[in-house]
Amino acid sequence: MAKPEVPLVFALIIITIAYTQCATFLPGDEAKPFTLRTLSGKIEYINAKNSSHLLPMVLFAYDPRSAYMEAIWTKDSSVKALIMNSTKSGNYVFMSYSDHALQDVQWMQKRVTNQIADLYLSGLGKRMHFVVLPVESMGNWIPLLLSKWTCQDFGCGFQQILVSTDSKFPYVINRLDPRYDWIGSPASAYKSSIQVVELDACKGSSNVSLSGKMAIAQHQKGCSYFKMVKAAYTVKAAGLTVIAAKNEYPVDMNCHGNECNVRYPIPATMISYAEGQKILKLLKSKKKVDFSFQTTPSHNFYFGIDGQGKIEETGWLLYPSFLYFTWQLQWYAYKSNLIHNIAEHAKVVQIFNDSTIHGKYGASAIVNLPPVKEYQDVQLDMALSCRGKRDEECPPWDHTVQLYVCCSNATSHCQQELGRWITSFRRRIGHWLTPVTPLLPLLSSSSCNFTMKTVPWAQPWFTTLKLRFSHKINTTVAKKKGTPLKPQKLIPLFRGGTFDKNYNKKYKPIHFNMTSKTKKVKLVAVITGHGSDNNNCAEFCVTSHHFMVNEKHANVRTFSNAGNSLGCAERVLQGVTPNEHGTWLYGRDGWCDGQEIKPWIVDITNQLSTKSVNTITYHGYYNHTDPHPTSKPGYIIMYSFLSLYDTY
Numbered sequence: 278m279a280k281p282e283v284p285l286v287f288a289l290i291i292i293t294i295a296y297t298q299c300a301t302f303l304p305g306d307e308a309k310p311f312t313l314r315t316l317s318g319k320i321e322y323i324n325a326k327n328s329s330h331l332l333p334m335v336l337f338a339y340d341p342r343s344a345y346m347e348a349i350w351t352k353d354s355s356v357k358a359l360i361m362n363s364t365k366s367g368n369y370v371f372m373s374y375s376d377h378a379l380q381d382v383q384w385m386q387k388r389v390t391n392q393i394a395d396l397y398l399s400g401l402g403k404r405m406h407f408v409v410l411p412v413e414s415m416g417n418w419i420p421l422l423l424s425k426w427t428c429q430d431f432g433c434g435f436q437q438i439l440v441s442t443d444s445k446f447p448y449v450i451n452r453l454d455p456r457y458d459w460i461g462s463p464a465s466a467y468k469s470s471i472q473v474v475e476l477d478a479c480k481g482s483s484n485v486s487l488s489g490k491m492a493i494a495q496h497q498k499g500c501s502y503f504k505m506v507k508a509a510y511t512v513k514a515a516g517l518t519v520i521a522a523k524n525e526y527p528v529d530m531n532c533h534g535n536e537c538n539v540r541y542p543i544p545a546t547m548i549s550y551a552e553g554q555k556i557l558k559l560l561k562s563k564k565k566v567d568f569s570f571q572t573t574p575s576h577n578f579y580f581g582i583d584g585q586g587k588i589e590e591t592g593w594l595l596y597p598s599f600l601y602f603t604w605q606l607q608w609y610a611y612k613s614n615l616i617h618n619i620a621e622h623a624k625v626v627q628i629f630n631d632s633t634i635h636g637k638y639g640a641s642a643i644v645n646l647p648p649v650k651e652y653q654d655v656q657l658d659m660a661l662s663c664r665g666k667r668d669e670e671c672p673p674w675d676h677t678v679q680l681y682v683c684c685s686n687a688t689s690h691c692q693q694e695l696g697r698w699i700t701s702f703r704r705r706i707g708h709w710l711t712p713v714t715p716l717l718p719l720l721s722s723s724s725c726n727f728t729m730k731t732v733p734w735a736q737p738w739f740t741t742l743k744l745r746f747s748h749k750i751n752t753t754v755a756k757k758k759g760t761p762l763k764p765q766k767l768i769p770l771f772r773g774g775t776f777d778k779n780y781n782k783k784y785k786p787i788h789f790n791m792t793s794k795t796k797k798v799k800l801v802a803v804i805t806g807h808g809s810d811n812n813n814c815a816e817f818c819v820t821s822h823h824f825m826v827n828e829k830h831a832n833v834r835t836f837s838n839a840g841n842s843l844g845c846a847e848r849v850l851q852g853v854t855p856n857e858h859g860t861w862l863y864g865r866d867g868w869c870d871g872q873e874i875k876p877w878i879v880d881i882t883n884q885l886s887t888k889s890v891n892t893i894t895y896h897g898y899y900n901h902t903d904p905h906p907t908s909k910p911g912y913i914i915m916y917s918f919l920s921l922y923d924t925y
């Protein structure tokens with residue numbers, strides 16, 4: 278019998294499947310259309326224009342095989358953060374990988390409404406979409422993207438314990454490791470299996486020895502994880518597995534206050550109450566139980582679609598919390614605002630176009646500028662990216678990036694700093710617009726040499742830099758009216774240096790005269806603290822910078838944000854790159870990872886005398902006095918200027 282011909286419709290389906298299977302997704306690609314069945318009906322995404330009410334969007338697929346993703350939903354503080362810290366626009370799509378997706382999302386919706394009764398009145402409810410079909414039954418491209426964008430490190434993969442007993446086949450349970458910055462994971466400490474022994478860790482001291490064994494201990498309300506780890510350490514256990522309190526889910530164990538200054542060198546992890554009871558039962562019946570720790574690679578759990586309809590990675594979740602999703606939506610709000618500002622009319626001069634910053638010389642370019650004095654404002658439009666399209670292709674460490682400029686006839690101002698940024702930990706999305714108008718005299722001729730550098734050992738970053746000159750001035754009118762004023766001259770002031778007991782000794786007063794032409798004077802400084810002495814100076818210590826004018830006017834810049842645990846995370850709306858692959862959350866001394874340093878500008882005209890010579894002094898303090906490190910001192914990077922304005 279002759280083989281039946283493949284009907285055309287099947288052929289088409291096969292072609293479609295083949296096409297879908299080969300499809301690649303790259304961050305920055307336009308999101309393709311999709312439909313999702315939700316608890317309140319359905320959402321249909323067509324494109325950025327027709328579906329703008331759905332943008333921006335963060336999509337999060339819960340997976341019961343991941344205790345990490347489960348904790349995001351079960352922890353009250355996480356759900357509260359979702360409600361309290363969400364932007365006024367932006368959508369969440371909640372999905373589930375499990376076969377019980379409908380029950381899962383009904384539970385999720387309840388979790389949210391339990392926190393805020395009038396959620397649906399508040400508007401946030403309308404921007405939360407609960408998908409009723411399992412991820413792999415949604416009939417669109419989203420599961421494919423989630424499987425292609427492999428997930429590595431924090432929160433990725435399924436963290437598991439392989440449980441072996443004398444008599445049975447081994448089985449697998451979920452585990453949740455403590456906060457990354459508190460205690461290590463047993464997965465990195467133990468490659469082979471380890472015997473498990475029960476310990477009453479909430480009771481405190483015990484004189485048994487659990488040497489070489491894994492302690493398993495029931496958590497009770499009011500018993501701190503710190504106390505439990507200490508108890509396990511005291512009996513020489515090789516590690517601790519905590520069983521969640523009665524009917525509770527595993528949480529990411531953390532320390533509080535002074536506890537965090539003591540680190541016991543044993544790893545810990547947590548399992549659910551139900552699984553814990555099974556193991557305790559085995560132990561009570563004198564069965565030998567062994568644990569081994571494994572992480573099975575997983576698909577991804579989340580991604581975003583920005584306000585422009587482009588698919589985007591959402592970075593790392595350093596601990597399980599909805600805060601990371603709220604920060605990602607804040608970033609989209611920041612980005613849409615930035616794109617809006619960049620679309621405004623300006624004379625744009627491209628300096629670098631995806632140029633490599635690497636090695637001793639960094640990136641440099643000689644560029645012809647328009648007559649810059651005809652513009653009232655100048656901004657740096659800077660984007661920092663990486664070789665590839667994925668975050669994982671970016672350099673892992675944060676470094677200072679500085680832009681120097683040297684114009685052909687400006688011998689005195691050669692190699693002064695025009696801009697400063699800090700790279701992010703492994704994210705390729707940073708983009709900032711920085712006003713630098715008072716530094717306009719650095720661009721004193723039509724041909725200027727721009728150099729952008731980071732430390733020579735940093736892996737390459739890619740810079741796209743444009744100068745934006747805006748608000749053109751009709752100089753004829755300006756001359757007649759006497760306004761606006763233009764920055765005409767710069768007086769370089771103080772530079773930074775090693776932040777030790779001699780830091781302030783090198784600074785001498787600077788004297789200058791106002792000419793009758795000078796109508797306004799601005800103090801401009803870009804200051805950042807780096808390094809780590811015994812006081813965490815100067816990256817994580819609060820430093821203050823005092824510019825005294827004529828011995829009586831104090832202009833003080835204090836970085837009180839340094840060392841705050843969410844000091845930089847709370848600045849995503851100001852341009853801090855969210856969800857970096859490192860400790861980006863902490864406040865720094867005058868800076869954040871993945872952000873520009875905005876110049877500090879103070880109008881000091883009223884502090885000056887036109888009749889006599891003016892004097893300006895500087896000193897930098899730690900804790901109201903000279904720094905006095907007892908270990909390797911840190912350093913301050915500072916450029917400071919007076920910018921003198923006069924009429925046309």
Ligand SMILES: *[C@@H]1O[C@H](CO)[C@@H](O)[C@H](O)[C@H]1NC(C)=O
Pocket residue numbers: 323327
């Ligand atoms: C998108 O919107 C435009 C006008 O707003 C309309 O003409 C077009 O048909 C819409 N496209 C789709 C696919 O609905």
Ligand SMILES: *[C@@H]1O[C@H](CO)[C@@H](O)[C@H](O)[C@H]1NC(C)=O
Pocket residue numbers: 358361362600843846847
């Ligand atoms: C979350 O919102 C609360 C209340 O608006 C605010 O106090 C807190 O600083 C926010 N936290 C973060 C991490 O943004």
Ligand SMILES: *[C@@H]1O[C@H](CO)[C@@H](O)[C@H](O)[C@H]1NC(C)=O
Pocket residue numbers: 484485
């Ligand atoms: C632990 O201490 C108690 C009382 O101090 C003692 O009776 C017991 O024998 C000790 N057990 C071990 C294993 O040393």
Ligand SMILES: *[C@@H]1O[C@H](CO)[C@@H](O)[C@H](O)[C@H]1NC(C)=O
Pocket residue numbers: 627630631
């Ligand atoms: C920047 O580089 C890209 C790729 O090489 C090129 O397509 C684009 O035209 C360049 N833009 C400018 C303004 O030179």
Ligand SMILES: *[C@@H]1O[C@H](CO)[C@@H](O)[C@H](O)[C@H]1NC(C)=O
Pocket residue numbers: 686687721722723
């Ligand atoms: C530099 O040259 C420009 C003309 O190209 C001139 O207008 C300007 O005054 C010069 N600046 C200095 C500092 O000599």
Ligand SMILES: *[C@@H]1O[C@H](CO)[C@@H](O)[C@H](O)[C@H]1NC(C)=O
Pocket residue numbers: 638641642643683726727728
């Ligand atoms: C531009 O400045 C950099 C840094 O000083 C220097 O290495 C480079 O040679 C300069 N380019 C030209 C053409 O002068």
Ligand SMILES: *[C@@H]1O[C@H](CO)[C@@H](O)[C@H](O)[C@H]1NC(C)=O
Pocket residue numbers: 751752753754
């Ligand atoms: C500047 O303003 C004057 C007076 O309003 C006008 O005559 C002249 O054309 C303007 N110049 C430019 C370049 O726009």
Ligand SMILES: *[C@@H]1O[C@H](CO)[C@@H](O)[C@H](O)[C@H]1NC(C)=O
Pocket residue numbers: 788789790890
């Ligand atoms: C300021 O003016 C006085 C008097 O004209 C002069 O003696 C002094 O050198 C000037 N100082 C500076 C810093 O220019």
Ligand SMILES: *[C@@H]1O[C@H](CO)[C@@H](O)[C@H](O)[C@H]1NC(C)=O
Pocket residue numbers: 900
């Ligand atoms: C700051 O100085 C005060 C008084 O000298 C001292 O008591 C305090 O411990 C210091 N704080 C820090 C953080 O060093």
